[in-house]
Amino acid sequence: MKVGVLALQGDFREHIRAATECGHLAMEVRRASELSGIDALILPGGESTTIIHLAQSFDLYEPIKEVIANGLPVYGSCAGMILLADRIVGGIAGQKTFGGLDITVRRNAFGRQVDSFESDLEFNGASLHAVFIRAPWVEEVGKSVQVLSTAGEHAVAVREGNLLATSFHPELTHDLAVHRYFFDEICKGR
Ligand code: GLN
DSSP states (O other): OEEEEEOSSSSHHHHHHHHHHTTOEEEEEOSGGGGTTOSEEEEOSSOHHHHHHHHHHTTOHHHHHHHHHTTOOEEEETHHHHHHEEEEESOOTTOOOOOOEEEEEETTTTOGGGSEEEEEEEETTEEEEEEEESOOEEEEEOTTOEEEEEETTEEEEEEETTEEEESSOGGGSSOOHHHHHIIIIIITTO
16 A cells, blocks of 8 residues: 655554555655645654644645545554544644544643553554654544543544544554554555
8 A cells, every 4th residue: 555654754664664564655744735645644653733733834724634534544643643533622822623523632741740652552453552752542433433432531542434543653663563453454454
């Protein structure tokens, strides 16, 4: 598969590595023309306010909303989860998202003293070591959203149709389980 990784800011290189290790052709996306011909898109971790601002400046905002609406499989980690969410709590004034995923996310949810932490979670029936960095959690999910993983009370991995989002950063570990789930369970069925 040809996998585009939005490469405006954040840890897109790590997602390129993970997608490549899963056996796919991964490419950086910085302009709208690079969205054509991809089979899947990844929105990396980083800073959601910066990424959305750059997406608007690079004329990528509407084109990305459009590929999401057209059913392209999209996976967002951390900031990428925020970018896929229909609703944000704790965003900056007027913070926009691409949306598509019927969830409310709370930005920087885990609080200052635990800005960054690691935790063992269950994901898709297996244990997974997860890295959280100023991570959001999912505060509310719509009816067609499936919760794939929780940390304490909070959903930290969710799927709705072709959209997958995690609060944590599997791209920063060597565990490819989340990427494989995205490629094998979500992208393949298309
Ligand atoms: N707190 C960041 C944001 O709001 C997300 C952090 C991350 O991607 N590690 O975009």
